[in-house]
Amino acid sequence: MNAVFSRLPEFRRRCDGGSCDACADRCEVDRDKRQVMAKLRLLLAQALVFPMFARVKARQDGRIQEIRTRAHRATLPVHSSMRRTLVKKKTPIIAAAALATVFAGGGGGAAYAMSSEVTVNAYGRVATFRTFDSKVSDILEAHGVDVTHTDLVKPALGETIDSGDKIVVKEREEVKLSVDGKEQSVLVEGGTVADALSQAGIDAKGAAVSPKPDTKLEDVDGPVTVTTPKDITVTGMNGSWVAKGTTVRTVQDLLDKYFADSVDADDEVTPSRDTVLKDGDTIHLVRLNSEEKTEKVAIDYKTETRKDDAIYEGETRVVTKGEKGEKTIVKKVSTTDGKVTGEEVVKEEVTKEPVTEVIAKGTKKRPVEESKSEDVSADSSDDTKSSRKKRSESAPQGGKAVSGVRSCGASFYGNGDGTDGGPTASGERFNTHAYTAAHKSLPFGTRVRVTNKANGRSVVVRINDRGPYVGGRCLDLSYAAMKSIGGVSSGVARVDWQIVE
Known part of the structure; x- marks a missing residue:
């Protein structure tokens, strides 16, 4: 047994090897033996009963990933060394006796009474064992449970437990959420988007959720977007209108959904199109439009008078009849909310030249006889004539x-x-x-x-x-x-x- 004691550094014999009476020396050795045997009995019982946990690295899909797995008890260093210590004894009988003594009564009963029974549920795997440790972190570390900063541990790592208590370790994932444009990160246990929203305390009833709520978190690339229902007022040249309970995210999303056929990229929108909407917001639209209009305009003709001695004075004759011309004008007309705010001539072309009217004006002297009446009534007075x-x-x-x-x-x-x-x-x-x-x-x-x-x-x-x-x-x-x-x-x-x- 001395060989066994020498290989357990945490325990040492209190006998200093000096001169002492036989009774005292034997008493000291017996006490140490009882304590060591109780410790060995507990450790061997844990090694044979509790399925330990470990983290190993494995290659999957071309990447090295860290996963949790049960560690076979034969590979645990502490237990293996203890076994090696026992089997390396020159006298197998002593080793066998030591093991028998561990599992027998006597001093082992006192040690058993000093230990606590603990149940550990780590990542869904459950084991119950006895331990001398009382601090949660010490218990998990002693039994190979490698806890990360994102894991959920109940009770907390720094707390102590009593016999019969249960330790739960759950793996959580960090999920980024964007709720109406406000981003946050949460640690969740669930496997779907709906689970993440529920655990984050977000009421998504009636909201637009992307990706869909039943999407697995492992398939989510990027933040989970939640757009809650809201009432948005739209004002413009035709009055005002309210989009009730809409789940659009930005101003542009609202325009695309409700005004795709009437609002152009040139129209003025306040606030800007990339603004994230909140309940009660107002959007103002100013319709800007420009179009080309073609109109035909008449061109007046000129009149030219020429003297003609073949025509009596006071008489005229149309030599060439005047004709109006025509020109085509293309204008760019700009409007704001339907009202004309500017015109610009883009093109002007004469499509028909006017024809000058030529009039001949008589210069020929009229005979005096023609100015006299040949049909005057005979009874007319000379004054009247x-x-x-x-x-x-x-x-x-x-x-x-x-x-x-x-x-x-x-x-x-x-x-x-x-x-x-x-x-x-x-x-x-x-x-x-x-x-x-x-x-x-x-x-x-x-x-x-x-x-x-x-x-x-x-x-x-x-x-x-x-x-x-x-x-x-x-x-x-x-x-x-x-x-x-x-x-x-x-x-x-x-x-x-x-x-x-």
Whole structure:
């Protein structure tokens, strides 16, 4: 047995080897033997009963990973050395006797009573054994349970336990969570995203969770994102609208979900599109738009007057009829919330050139006889004739056009119909030999150039009466005016007319 004692450094004999009486020496040795035997009995019982734990490294999927496994009791150094100590004895009988003594009664019973019975559940593996240690960390370390900083240990490593207590060691994983944009890290025991949220105390009811709640944590790459339901108000040109209970995360997510067809990348959004939303936030939209519009614009033609000695004074003839041109204008129109805020001409092109109107103005002297009336009634007084002749000679002729050309039918009156010398709508007496005309609405005194479309002959008349009230006609000329454009024989002539100065 002395050899056994010498190989256990934690125990030493109190006998110093000096001179002592036999009784005292034997008593000292017996006491030491009893303590050692009790310790050996407990250690051997633990080695044979408790399935120890160890961490080993294994290669998996090309990577070296650390895993937990049960350690075979034959490989435990303390137990193996103890066995080697016993079997190396020169006298096998002594070793056998020592083992027998350990498991026999006597001093082993006292040591057994001094130890505590502990149950350890480490990572799902359960074992019950007796130990002299009382501190949780010492018990786990003595029995090969390698605890990491992320593991859950109950009771805590620094606490002490009593006989019959249970130690639980659970492996936990660190999971990163992002709840409405706020990130946090938690240690959880569960195997799925739902377990992690539950253990972190996060109520995900009605929330959008990514990855899905049933996803295994080992398959999660990156943080678990949780977006809780919230009410968001959107305002803009069409008023306001509330997205109730939406689970979108950012402003852009909301626009994509509810306004994908109406909000463009150019529109102004407040707050910015990458802002993480909170319950009660308001988003304001300003719709910016620009589009090209094409419009056609008329180009007025110019009027050119040429003297013509083949035409009597006061008469004109259209040599070349004027035609309006046309140009195409392309504009870029910018709007803000539907209101025009700017225009820019992008392109302008003349698609049709205007045609200059050429008018021949008569310079030929009119014979005096033509200014006299051949149809004056015989009963007219000399004063009346003189007045009418004066009016005829003083009738205004020529003038610059101040309006566009219009067309209509023109009739005449004052030749044997009893209107000559009668009142007009303007209050003056009608003179059939003067260059006057009736129109339904033109102001009295307006000068109008009338051109017979059949022969191009023109005359300038002064409006002093109202009429005609016949469909298709717009002018009722005096007999003298109709005669000057060669329309008396037809009664009604198709004419072009325009206002002149």
